[in-house]
Amino acid sequence: MKKTALFILVSAVLLVPFSLAAFTTERELFSEAESRYHSKSYTVAIELYDEFIRTFPLSDLVPDAQYRKAVCLFRLQRYEAAKALFEAVEKRYRTTRYIDYVPFWKGVILYELGDYYGSVNNLDLFLETKSEQELTPQALLYKTLSEVSLEYFPEAKKTMYELIRVKGMHALTPYEIVLNSYILLKTEDPGMLIRFQDDSDFESLPEMWKEKALLYRGEALWSLGEIDRSQEVYNQLLDAEPRIASTSYRRLYIIAQQNNDFSEMEWILLRAEEKLAGSPAILKDLWLRTGIESFKRGEFDLAEYFLSKVWNLRKPEDAPEAVPMYLAQIMLDRGDTDSAREVLEEYTALTGREPPVVMLMLGNAYILQENFSEAVRVLELIIGKYPDSANAPEARYMLAYSQYRLGKLTPALENCEILIANGGDGFLREVIRLKALVLKKQGDIKNAARTLSGYVASYPQDSSAYVDLIKLLFLNNEYKEVVSLSAGFFNTNPGIEKDDPGAFLLLVYLRGLSRIALKQYNEAIESFDTIDPVKAADTGLSVILPYVDYYEGWAYYRLGDxxxxxxxxxxxxxxxxxxxxxxxxxxxxxxxxxxxxxxxxxxxxxxxxxxxxxxxxxxxxxxxxxxxxxxxxxxxxxxxxxxxxxxxxxxxxxxxxNDLPEAMAVFKRLFEDNPGSPFADDALFEYAGILAQKGEVDLAAGKYYELWGSYRSSSLAEEALYKRGELFFNNKLYSK
The missing domain is CATH 1.20.58 (Methane Monooxygenase Hydroxylase; Chain G, domain 1)
Known part of the structure; x- marks a missing residue:
């Protein structure tokens, strides 16, 4: 019985190896924790470090224990807890002999947590100390990864170069070789990528890494224009893992397309779909990328074919917005605004999402259909939901235009002013022009002209703006300004007649009309003579030609010619x-x-x-x-x-x-058929005069008297009475 009790007691002691009873000194307890740490038993090590800290809170080894515990937490992927403890070490346990290593661990942890800025900053602090050569390559690697994640590829290239210098080319891991290949590709240095891979003996890499390295090599050769060599590389990757194979199939398809090898195109497409059948997401990505690349090359039919394949598989949870965007653009470019609008509307209905770039294109489709009310609704949604998005300024400009077309001039002007106050947000020229149109439609010609005057001062080469400004000045009866401004424009733009014949002819025409208004008839004739009817017809200005003839004739007339x-x-x-x-x-x-x-x-x-x-x-x-x-x-x-x-x-x-009968007939018709005409009294007066000339005294006297009686207010009434008396006197009819 005593033996049994003794066995239980010994077993209990053995099963509780970490109790204080097992260690009589702080050094022994700390050493056991360190042993567990170095054997990678991190959970047990954390328990021992905690027990040490509780038991010997005043020990000089507590800072080291806290540091080791933080490393263990990192090794167990408890990143938030590790980060918090390393920060505590920095503030409260700075006497640890490992204090210089803390920025390294924080940099690595922040990378894992996605704080790439913080990661780079901490790793830079560590690298500046140069205290631990063994950790330097890892610090450089994690810094490179953070810079890649931030898409700071030039910086990543420099950091990677330092890593290669520290480790040596032939000490690089397969991961580092592939990573540097990717960086060189992203920094558009394909020649260096090829040389780097040749120097690193990438052919001996394990198959998984070699496939990735080969893919980057193929892309580098592609960007160098070495299509045949890239084709050889892509052909080696057709049986690689799906994502790598997908890129290879896409490139080979493009090569066949450029060679107009339709049978090869069909074969590649069929084989790709067979190879990627088990990876529908990757296959869809292949169609999407091929469609986008076809679009960028101007192969719009092929682009629509591939993008439609993706669109027909659409589901609410995985409908990429690029598909409706590119499809809609293809449809808009060929004038099919209805289909473009339907695709975009279906996308928003299907996904329940309203991304600003999609809504902007939908607004544009409404504008092209002159459905300005719907355009306003969509564009106001963008500005309301995404006021800080990159699309908001363009949406505001399109909104102002739609409001202008709807006659909502006050909000249109307000939106123009907002854009101008922000420097135009990339649309300053268009906005100023639109503002002038709004002011003109409001009847504020003076301010419209002032707005355009400021614009042409900033953009003197914009001939269409000069035309609009001169039109406004003309509308405002500022004829001297029209003549002066057009002359100045011609002086500063001597090539305008060749570069923009339509603007040249319209400005000459307006200058000619202004000179008519200013009674500068010789100068007006000079302006009108400059207008070439053939060029006017070629530039769509045939409408002005009749008026050119008329007003030039009028100028000659006013000159007495x-x-x-x-x-x-x-x-x-x-x-x-x-x-x-x-x-x-x-x-x-x-x-x-x-x-x-x-x-x-x-x-x-x-x-x-x-x-x-x-x-x-x-x-x-x-x-x-x-x-x-x-x-x-x-x-x-x-x-x-x-x-x-x-x-x-x-x-x-x-x-x-001296064709008196015809003259009398014409005069008689005028005063008899239209006695209210302003020329009826003149006609009656002339008619009486001819009768007198023919010696028909009584008839002539009667018509003179009729004129006096019927047109008492006429300037000829008293003259008619005088003529009547004179007629009687000359014929010695004194009694009359």
Whole structure:
């Protein structure tokens, strides 16, 4: 019985090896913890370090125990706890002999936790101490990995170069060889990648690492344009693990495509789909990448084929936004806005997501369809949900444009001002132009012109902006500014006639009209003579040509050069017989003939006007026809009743030709058919005069009296009474 009790007691002691009873001194307990640490029994080591710290809290070895415990926590992948303890060591246990190693461990832990900035900073602190050569390669490796994770590839390249210097080329691990190959590929140094691999004897790498190294080698050769050599590498990788094989199939497909080898393309695609059938995600990625690369090469049909394969497999949880984006862009480029909109709408409905880049493209599709209300809804959503996204400024610009098109001018202007206040956010030129349009539509021509004036001062080579500015100045009746600004623009842009003939012709035209308004008729003729009809037609400005003829004729007329005027008017009538100005030009040509004393031709032209349809237009209609929405202001054109005045002048032409019967018939028709005409009293006066000339005294006297009675307010009324008395006196009819 005593033996049994003794056995139990001994067993109990043996089964509790870590109790204080097992160690009589702090050195023995610490040594046992260290032994467990070095044998990688980290859980047991942590228990022993904790027991040591509890038992000997004042020991000089406590800082070392805390440090070792933190390392054990790291080895057990308890990264947060390890990080917290290393930070405590830095602050409270700095007497540990391992204090210089703490930044190393913190750098490694922060890498594992995804804090790559913190990792780099701590590893730099460690490397600066140069206290532990054994840990230096690991520190350089983890620093490289953090820099790669941050996509700081040039920095990673330098760190990796230092690692190679420290370890030596032939001491690099397969992982480090592959890592450096990747970095050299990302830093676009394919030549160095090839040389590095050749120096590192990558052919002897284990198969798993060799496949990755070969893939990077193939990509380097591809970027160097050594297609045949890259093709050899890719052919070696067709049976590699799926992700590597996928890239190889994709590259080989592109090579076959570039060679127009359709049978090879089909074979590669079939083999790839067979190889990757067990990895649907990788196969879908192959289609996606091939589609995107085809898009970037301009092979839009192929791009749509591959992207559609991915799209047709879509599921809410794994629908990549790149697919609807590229598909929609292909559809938009070919003008199929309905399909583009449907793809984007389906994506948002399918996934329940509204990423700003997708919504921006959807907004663009609505704009192209002129569905500005929906565009506003989508674009406001982007700005509301993603105000800090890279797409927000473009969304705001598109929103302002949509609001402008809807006539919501106040919010459109507010959005323009927000963008301008932020420096335009990459859209400054477009925003300023839009702001000017909004102000113009609000009727604030002065501020619209001021806005564009500031713009052209910053972008003097933008000819379309100069055209818009000059249009605004023209609208605002600032004709001197139009002439001055256009002249300055031509001086600073001497090649504009060749570089932008449309802008050149329109500016010359506006300058000519402004000179008409300023009564600078010779200069106006000079401007209009510069306009080449063929070039105007080629640039879509045929609409201005009738007005060029008309106003140049008007300039000649105002100068008293009736011969030059009539030639230009006849050109107009020959080229544009059905134009809205035809009646006006016909009348002007008749008047020029009349002024030249060519009464026969004047009579013919006046007769055509008088017997044709009265197409006289209000001045504002002329302006709209001339420049669509510009307006010309008062160009000294009177609002005439062409038909009545033409009829009157036709009669005068007959009278001047001594064709009195025809003259009388014309005058009579005018005052009898249209007694309310402003020319009826003139016609009646001329009619009475011809009767008097023919000796028909009583009839003539009667018509003079009729004029006085019917048109008392006429300037000819008193003249008619005088003529009537004179007629009686000359014929000795004194009693009358």
């Amino acid at each position: 009736f011969r030059g005027a009539v030639l230009r008017f006849l050109d107009f009538l020959s080229s544009y017989p059905t134009h809205e100005f035809a009646a006006r030009v016909l009348y002007m040509s008749a008047w020029c003939y009349y002024s030249l004393g060519d009464f026969k031709k004047a009579q013919v032209q006046f007769s055509r006007v008088a017997r044709g349809k009265d197409t006289a237009l209000e001045e504002e209609d002329h302006e709209k026809l001339i420049l669509e929405d510009l307006g010309t202001g008062d160009l000294s054109l009177q609002d005439l009743s062409f038909r009545d005045k033409a009829l009157f002048l036709e009669g005068k032409s007959h009278a001047n030709l």
